[in-house]
Amino acid sequence: MTIKVLFVCLGNICRSPTAHGVFEQTVAKHQLSGHILVDSAGTGGWHIGETPDSRATSRALTRGYDLSQLRARQVCLQDFNEFDYILAMDHNNLAELQAIAPADYHGELTLFLNYSAGRETDEVPDPYYGNGDGFEYVLQLVERASKDLLQNIIERHRLLC
Numbered sequence: 585m586t587i588k589v590l591f592v593c594l595g596n597i598c599r600s601p602t603a604h605g606v607f608e609q610t611v612a613k614h615q616l617s618g619h620i621l622v623d624s625a626g627t628g629g630w631h632i633g634e635t636p637d638s639r640a641t642s643r644a645l646t647r648g649y650d651l652s653q654l655r656a657r658q659v660c661l662q663d664f665n666e667f668d669y670i671l672a673m674d675h676n677n678l679a680e681l682q683a684i685a686p687a688d689y690h691g692e693l694t695l696f697l698n699y700s701a702g703r704e705t706d707e708v709p710d711p712y713y714g715n716g717d718g719f720e721y722v723l724q725l726v727e728r729a730s731k732d733l734l735q736n737i738i739e740r741h742r743l744l745c
């Protein structure tokens with residue numbers, strides 16, 4: 585069985601691709617890539633087909649995460665059939681997802697940071713319009729939450745690694 589995890593933000597060029605790259609690499613480090621599939625999407629469609637924001641890409645690279653192969657896409661109804669976990673970066677993203685989610689969606693639709701054990705906030709703030717410092721903060725939040733999310737999935741689904 586493959587567990588499928590989708591990270592969602594607004595544009596799919598800053599926060600959710602960062603989460604996608606970081607979590608995918610965390611999964612790989614635990615040799616669980618054959619069990620957990622990772623993807624990301626945006627609630628908006630302005631950046632479809634684009635690579636992640638260069639500020640996100642360069643910041644991620646300083647910590648060894650390569651986001652260069654990712655391309656933005658918009659979340660779609662089929663995602664609710666596919667993904668076991670749909671994890672929103674902020675409350676707006678979550679509200680947009682809840683508005684389109686089928687009533688019988690059986691997976692986990694929640695904030696990504698709800699999985700972050702010692703979290704100081706429940707949102708990954710949008711760094712797009714800031715001065716650039718926001719991208720470092722996004723990485724910090726995402727790295728911590730990714731470890732905790734993976735531990736949660738390992739225990740819940742009894743994955744051996």
Ligand code: 4NP
Nearest residue numbers: 593594595596597598599712
């Ligand atoms: P993201 O950031 O949701 O983290 O990808 C944004 C990217 C683009 C826009 C807004 C937020 N935008 O308005 O184009």
